[in-house]
Amino acid sequence: xxxxxxxxxxxxxxxxxxxDEIVGGGLPEFSxxxxxxxxxxxxxxxxxxFVFANATPERPALYFTVLGESAIKMLRYQQQxxxxxxxxxxxxxxxxxxSQVVLxxxxxxxxxxxxxxxxxxxxxxxxxxxxxxxxxxxQSDMDLQSFIQRxxxxxxxxxxxxxxxxxxxxxxxxxxxxxxVADGLFWMRQTAERNxxxxxxxxxxxxxxxxxxxxxxxxxTDAGLQAFSRTFGLxxxxxxSPAAVRLSFGVPELxxxxxxxxxxxxxxxxxxxxxxxxxxxxxxxxxxxxxxxESGIVAVFEERPQAxxxxxxxxxxxxxxxxxxxxxxxLYLRPLDLSVDETMHSILEAVKKIGAKRLVIxxxxxxxxxxxxxxRADFRESxxxxxxxxxxxxxTILSTVEVDESFTExxxxxxxxxxxxDDIIRLRYVSxxxxxxxxxxxxxxxxxxxxxxxxxxxxxxxGVVILGNRLTNYQGLIGGxxxxxxxxxxxxxxxxxxxxxxES
Amino acid sequence: MTIPSETRDLARxxxxxxxxxxxxxEPKESxxxxxxxxxxxxxxxxxxxxxxxxxxxxxxxxxxxEAASLGSVKVAADGSxxxxxxxxxxxxxxxxxxxxxxxxxxxxxxxxxxxxLLLIFLGETLTLRLLHDAWPEADFDDHNLGHGRKA
Numbered sequence: 001x002x003x004x005x006x007x008x009x010x011x012x013x014x015x016x017x018x019x020d021e022i023v024g025g026g027l028p029e030f031s032x033x034x035x036x037x038x039x040x041x042x043x044x045x046x047x048x049x050f051v052f053a054n055a056t057p058e059r060p061a062l063y064f065t066v067l068g069e070s071a072i073k074m075l076r077y078q079q080q081x082x083x084x085x086x087x088x089x090x091x092x093x094x095x096x097x098x099s100q101v102v103l104x105x106x107x108x109x110x111x112x113x114x115x116x117x118x119x120x121x122x123x124x125x126x127x128x129x130x131x132x133x134x135x136x137x138x139q140s141d142m143d144l145q146s147f148i149q150r151x152x153x154x155x156x157x158x159x160x161x162x163x164x165x166x167x168x169x170x171x172x173x174x175x176x177x178x179x180x181v182a183d184g185l186f187w188m189r190q191t192a193e194r195n196x197x198x199x200x201x202x203x204x205x206x207x208x209x210x211x212x213x214x215x216x217x218x219x220x221t222d223a224g225l226q227a228f229s230r231t232f233g234l235x236x237x238x239x240x241s242p243a244a245v246r247l248s249f250g251v252p253e254l255x256x257x258x259x260x261x262x263x264x265x266x267x268x269x270x271x272x273x274x275x276x277x278x279x280x281x282x283x284x285x286x287x288x289x290x291x292x293x294e295s296g297i298v299a300v301f302e303e304r305p306q307a308x309x310x311x312x313x314x315x316x317x318x319x320x321x322x323x324x325x326x327x328x329x330x331l332y333l334r335p336l337d338l339s340v341d342e343t344m345h346s347i348l349e350a351v352k353k354i355g356a357k358r359l360v361i362x363x364x365x366x367x368x369x370x371x372x373x374x375x376r377a378d379f380r381e382s383x384x385x386x387x388x389x390x391x392x393x394x395x396t397i398l399s400t401v402e403v404d405e406s407f408t409e410x411x412x413x414x415x416x417x418x419x420x421x422d423d424i425i426r427l428r429y430v431s432x433x434x435x436x437x438x439x440x441x442x443x444x445x446x447x448x449x450x451x452x453x454x455x456x457x458x459x460x461x462x463g464v465v466i467l468g469n470r471l472t473n474y475q476g477l478i479g480g481x482x483x484x485x486x487x488x489x490x491x492x493x494x495x496x497x498x499x500x501x502x503e504s
Numbered sequence: 505m506t507i508p509s510e511t512r513d514l515a516r517x518x519x520x521x522x523x524x525x526x527x528x529x530e531p532k533e534s535x536x537x538x539x540x541x542x543x544x545x546x547x548x549x550x551x552x553x554x555x556x557x558x559x560x561x562x563x564x565x566x567x568x569x570e571a572a573s574l575g576s577v578k579v580a581a582d583g584s585x586x587x588x589x590x591x592x593x594x595x596x597x598x599x600x601x602x603x604x605x606x607x608x609x610x611x612x613x614x615x616x617x618x619x620x621l622l623l624i625f626l627g628e629t630l631t632l633r634l635l636h637d638a639w640p641e642a643d644f645d646d647h648n649l650g651h652g653r654k655a
Contacts, residue, residue: 086629097552
């Protein structure tokens with residue numbers, strides 16, 4: 001058979017934002033699926049979202065409830081979600097209680113009841129909630145395996161997409177016939193990490209199409225479940241080739257040090273201790289982009305957007321107008337309990353919304369603190385995925401990071417993330433002539449030459465201003481305690497040229 | 505916990521609706537029982553027998569505190585009512601109109617209480633949808649059910 005003759009498997013929307021991406025574009029039509037997890041993990045809500053997204057009067061959904069939650073209470077709670085459309089009841093979505101059949105009869109009678117209802121209504125979606133309570137009862141006439149096989153066979157033949165919901169533990173994965181028969185297995189977890197609750201979803205199995213592997217964060221809000229793919233919804237996006245375009249920082253001398261500016265699509269790290277001007281430089285970077293017609297996003301974690309804009313205004317940088325014009329978005333990502341994937345989702349939505357070319361993350365320390373403790377262990381890995389994904393779609397990222405100032409070392413970051421960045425600019429204090437002054441140096445610039453100069457700078461009412469030429473008459477500047485060499489008081493020009501020459 | 509007048513009106517309308525439907529049929533059925541049975545059948549379908557039985561028991565307990573005439577009425581294990589429907593016969597046969605009126609009031613209270621519980625648990629939209637399903641010909645759209653909170 002040639003590839004042209006392959007059967008087409010329709011993909012149904014899951015009704016859960018972000019989940020379609022995770023399952024590979026949607027749930028395979030007519031598939032027989034299990035949603036497993038502990039109580040309270042969101043299984044019923046997930047099934048409801050699928051049901052409300054797919055049920056129609058012509059092809060309704062049948063929601064069989066068994067010995068679990070009372071249907072009346074379930075409806076009482078579920079209608080609080082925004083996806084719950086009461087107009088779909090009972091025409092498109094029918095709730096049928098099987099408790100009596102389960103209690104008084106055997107699985108054969110249950111199968112008969114389901115069969116009768118599906119045949120009668122021509123159902124497109126069938127949910128059994130909770131399937132686990134049904135099979136816990138000692139079986140007599142029909143063994144469990146036979147029941148499941150017959151149920152799966154019948155529902156597939158009747159062109160129904162099915163969800164069986166059950167409270168299972170991971171130990172039960174092996175040797176359970178239900179998991180063998182199932183086409184799809186959705187595992188939902190809810191774990192406590194110190195004081196936070198972390199919800200994760202895993203597609204353990206999905207026949208017929210490739211799903212995104214791994215554990216995906218999800219959150220339950222008034223809108224129901226929202227899933228955050230580990231690939232940030234960028235599956236299938238082509239990585240853009242590194243461009244020759246250089247982006248200005250808005251600090252001419254720094255642009256020169258960078259050989260003309262930051263390469264578009266680079267990830268830049270500005271590292272320095274408190275008060276060295278990391279945020280100021282980041283603000284200048286975003287403001288310069290807006291001046292050049294490049295929309296931008298600033299993700300702040302340590303201060304509110306208004307305070308951020310006011311601080312920019314004190315430097316003569318107007319961030320209010322571009323916000324009103326839709327060219328700038330300052331995202332305040334509420335602290336605590338975030339996952340990187342959620343943060344990324346917010347950033348990506350903003351990037352898509354305004355077509356942002358520049359992104360500032362101020363700061364990585366704040367970002368880490370905003371995360372649920374459970375996610376902090378994976379911070380570097382998550383950061384890697386985030387940077388890779390965003391730079392892949394051509395966004396230039398500038399992150400700030402606070403480093404502990406030491407007068408014996410010159411660390412680039414406390415996160416050991418320098419390998420994640422293309423360019424590193426290091427800011428630090430030095431003690432010169434009885435003054436605490438500031439110096440700047442470009443440590444690294446992947447794929448491009450840069451100056452090796454150590455330059456003094458000041459933070460003025462116009463932002464970061466680089467003073468004079470490179471400091472040639474001091475030794476030990478990067479250690480913070482330089483020694484005057486009296487070698488020459490003449491400042492040399494131009495540093496970029498010397499840097500480029502030294503590399504060639 | 506008084507019953508909102510809108511809920512009571514709806515209960516009365518449902519009973520009247522059924523009374524018209526059974527007019528002329530022999531033997532005479534209780535209109536209230538017919539209303540109750542329709543609610544029972546529809547609710548059992550999705551809430552199960554036990555779910556309906558517990559709801560009906562609560563409604564009856566609330567109604568009994570307001571209507572002494574319901575004293576002998578019971579909810580059976582399958583959710584059906586025992587002891588209701590005798591008032592109409594009494595009223596017609598013994599001509600004791602006062603007692604008959606009391607009985608009918610009690611029946612209205614019982615149905616009102618049941619509707620009130622549905623409003624509390626399911627809300628107005630779903631309750632109306634359920635009623636539409638049970639009485640497809642009837643028009644409930646002009647009815648404000650009092651949102652059930654007061655029921």
